[in-house]
Amino acid sequence: MKTLVIAEHDNASLKAATLNAVAAAQALGGDIDILVAGAGCDGAAQAAAQVPGISKVICADNAAYEHQLAENISLLVAELGSDYDNLLAASTANGKNFMPRVAALLDVGQISDILSVEGADTFTRPIYAGNVIATVTSSDAKKVITVRTTAFDAAPAEGGAAPVESCAAAHDAGVSAFIREEVAVSDRPELTSASVVISGGRGMQNGDNFSLLEGIADKLNAAIGASRAAVDAGFVPNDYQVGQTGKIVAPDLYIAVGISGAIQHLAGMKDSKVIVAINKDEDAPIFQVADYGLVADLFEALPALEASL
Amino acid sequence: MKALVAVKRVVDYNVKVRAKSDGSDVDLNNVKMAINPFCEIAVEEAVRLKEAGTVSEIVAVSVGGSGCQEQIRTALALGADRGIHVEVDGTVEPLSVAKLLKAVVEQEAPDLVIMGKQSIDGDNNQTGQMLGALTGMGQGTFASEVKVGDGSVEVVREVDGGLQTVSLKLPAIITTDLRLNEPRYASLPNIMKAKKKPLDTFTPDQLSVSVKTHVTQSSVAPPPERAAGIKVEDVAQLVDKLKNEAKVIS
Numbered sequence: 001m002k003t004l005v006i007a008e009h010d011n012a013s014l015k016a017a018t019l020n021a022v023a024a025a026q027a028l029g030g031d032i033d034i035l036v037a038g039a040g041c042d043g044a045a046q047a048a049a050q051v052p053g054i055s056k057v058i059c060a061d062n063a064a065y066e067h068q069l070a071e072n073i074s075l076l077v078a079e080l081g082s083d084y085d086n087l088l089a090a091s092t093a094n095g096k097n098f099m100p101r102v103a104a105l106l107d108v109g110q111i112s113d114i115l116s117v118e119g120a121d122t123f124t125r126p127i128y129a130g131n132v133i134a135t136v137t138s139s140d141a142k143k144v145i146t147v148r149t150t151a152f153d154a155a156p157a158e159g160g161a162a163p164v165e166s167c168a169a170a171h172d173a174g175v176s177a178f179i180r181e182e183v184a185v186s187d188r189p190e191l192t193s194a195s196v197v198i199s200g201g202r203g204m205q206n207g208d209n210f211s212l213l214e215g216i217a218d219k220l221n222a223a224i225g226a227s228r229a230a231v232d233a234g235f236v237p238n239d240y241q242v243g244q245t246g247k248i249v250a251p252d253l254y255i256a257v258g259i260s261g262a263i264q265h266l267a268g269m270k271d272s273k274v275i276v277a278i279n280k281d282e283d284a285p286i287f288q289v290a291d292y293g294l295v296a297d298l299f300e301a302l303p304a305l306e307a308s309l
Numbered sequence: 310m311k312a313l314v315a316v317k318r319v320v321d322y323n324v325k326v327r328a329k330s331d332g333s334d335v336d337l338n339n340v341k342m343a344i345n346p347f348c349e350i351a352v353e354e355a356v357r358l359k360e361a362g363t364v365s366e367i368v369a370v371s372v373g374g375s376g377c378q379e380q381i382r383t384a385l386a387l388g389a390d391r392g393i394h395v396e397v398d399g400t401v402e403p404l405s406v407a408k409l410l411k412a413v414v415e416q417e418a419p420d421l422v423i424m425g426k427q428s429i430d431g432d433n434n435q436t437g438q439m440l441g442a443l444t445g446m447g448q449g450t451f452a453s454e455v456k457v458g459d460g461s462v463e464v465v466r467e468v469d470g471g472l473q474t475v476s477l478k479l480p481a482i483i484t485t486d487l488r489l490n491e492p493r494y495a496s497l498p499n500i501m502k503a504k505k506k507p508l509d510t511f512t513p514d515q516l517s518v519s520v521k522t523h524v525t526q527s528s529v530a531p532p533p534e535r536a537a538g539i540k541v542e543d544v545a546q547l548v549d550k551l552k553n554e555a556k557v558i559s
Contacts, residue, residue, distance in 0.1 A: 067473075069475070070438065070441070070448060070450070071441070071447050071448065074442060092469055093451060093466075093467070093468040093469045094468070094469070096434050096438075096450070096451075097438065097448075097450050097451075098438070099438075100403070100434070100435035100436075100437075100438035100439045100442070101438045101439065101441055101442035101448075102442075103404065103435070103439065103442075104404060104407060104438070104439035104440075104441075104442035104443050105442050107404075108404070108523060109402055109403070109404050109523025109524045110403070110404075110433070110435050110439075111524060112432065112433045112434055112435060113432065122527075126432065126532070127335075127430065127431055127432050127529075128320070128326040128335065128429070128430060128432070129429060129432065130532060131325060131326050131327065131531075131532070132326060132327070132328050132335050132529050132530070132531065132532070133529065133530050133531070133532050134526050134528070134529045135526070135527050135528045135529070135530075136524050136525065136526050136527065137524070137525050137527055138523060138524050139522065139523060139524070139525065140523050140524075173445070173447070174478075175445070175446065175447035175477060175478045175481070176447035176448070176475055176476070176477050176478070177475065177476045177477075178473070178474075178475055179463065179474040179475060179476050180473075180474045181468075181471060181472070181473045181474070182471050182472045182473075182474075183470050183471035183472075184470060184471050190469075190470060192469065196557075196558075220558060238467075238488060239470065239471060245487055247469075252557050253551070253555075253557040253558065263325075270535055273557070274551070274555045274557050275535075275538075276547065276551070282540075287537065287540070288535075288537045289535045289537065290537065290538055291538035291539075291555065292538055292539060292540075292541050292547055292550055292551070292555075293537075293538065293539070293540045293541065294540070294541050294543070294544070294547050295540060296543070296544075301544055304543075304544040305544050305547070305548070308544055308545060308548045309548065309558070
């Protein structure tokens with residue numbers, strides 16, 4: 001069995017989500033290759049070559065792939081896909097964008113967001129916003145799969161020395177063009193890959209009070225998140241949102257402050273290794289999933305917590 | 310300019326869906342059905358484009374059993390001009406839906422296809438992208454802003470960590486994200502008018518599409534529950550537990 005993992009990267013470096021997808025590929029077994037498609041993406045390809053257990057890295061370096069436009073990348077992946085039994089990508093905004101195009105070009109179904117590998121063609125995946133876990137079986141000879149990154153522990157990043165093969169295939173569908181990107185600039189780690197996340201909810205009362213989380217985040221090198229209630233109330237921007245319609249996170253430590261624990265929020269963070277809840281309402285549902293609950297006024301608890309770290 | 314809007318009939322988003330106790334499937338007995346929220350945003354976007362004078366006709370299409378005519382009527386009440394129902398019973402997978410929509414696209418030749426990024430039942434997030442591949446159209450997925458220009462459309466997309474803007478040649482596909490707009494409510498007179506708007510029905514045979522199964526669901530289960538932990542007395546005890554018991558901070 002041969003599996004191709006399509007790397008998530010920024011041309012210069014490999015993104016952590018790739019290692020979760022590699023872990024899912026390892027669960028399937030067999031030979032694993034990694035495709036790095038980008039422009040000036042040698043750095044990412046060299047990083048991919050260091051992932052242990054990889055047979056080879058295919059580096060497709062072409063201007064058409066610079067911004068991961070789905071129309072172009074999907075043509076490349078579908079062409080390379082003829083040599084593989086499984087095509088895997090992380091279920092990131094990028095993976096979600098191009099993988100279904102690959103599946104349609106190959107005339108096969110896609111299995112989205114797998115949580116586990118139960119056999120060569122059987123997987124589990126969340127449906128109905130994670131309220132139900134379905135076991136599904138694919139009858140396609142070739143499988144196109146996206147991987148819920150938080151469900152697979154990342155494969156090691158270093159220790160391997162796979163050969164890097166360059167691929168000259170240039171596919172430009174000519175129907176789409178990149179205009180610009182506005183990425184929120186922050187010195188803090190990215191929400192989805194941070195090992196510590198501290199999130200505020202409606203209990204923060206306003207956006208200014210999020211500064212109470214910042215001091216703690218600085219000390220723990222944590223990312224700052226928020227509940228949908230806090231986003232809807234306009235305390236913080238949309239890209240802070242942790243939950244079923246926001247970001248799915250699974251850090252080593254998740255601290256929920258002033259968050260009641262609506263199902264939509266829990267769906268986005270309940271796979272965190274250790275959950276701490278700070279809330280003055282002792283009946284808040286968040287305490288039902290918290291490893292450590294502190295019933296306290298957050299305006300007293302947060303400064304005390306910052307001081308004791 | 311013509312816009313084709315695809316809508317799906319799904320369980321109402323307020324219903325908490327559970328697995329049946331024997332794990333055979335989800336329990337959908339007597340639950341309220343509705344238009345998929347992301348599809349509703351797609352209809353709203355098309356209607357706003359029509360109000361702005363950019364779009365002249367909106368065709369609402371739905372693939373599914375006879376019940377989904379209700380959701381087509383909802384789209385008509387919100388401002389779509391006519392409806393197309395592709396009648397297929399049972400679960401239709403994203404790839405089959407995309408093939409059926411491709412046939413409708415060939416019939417209607419829309420300049421824009423607007424649809425939801427995913428449906429809240431299967432959570433697949435595939436159909437728009439698949440339709441893009443089958444038709445060769447460009448796609449603006451997870452759209453939070455749409456600006457139609459001359460022969461092209463600029464789409465601001467919600468991506469990890471921020472926003473990305475792409476330009477697509479028309480015809481193009483747009484899939485909607487939550488922030489694109491806030492859908493209106495249908496007024497009673499418009500609901501009445503919608504009943505008289507034309508609605509054509511096709512079978513997959515008439516569209517020369519064979520509906521296939523690629524992925525079968527064998528069982529369903531509730532997600533694993535997380536056991537509740539302990540309550541700590543104060544911040545000092547919390548920090549002690551995190552350092553010495555959970556060992557997640559140093």
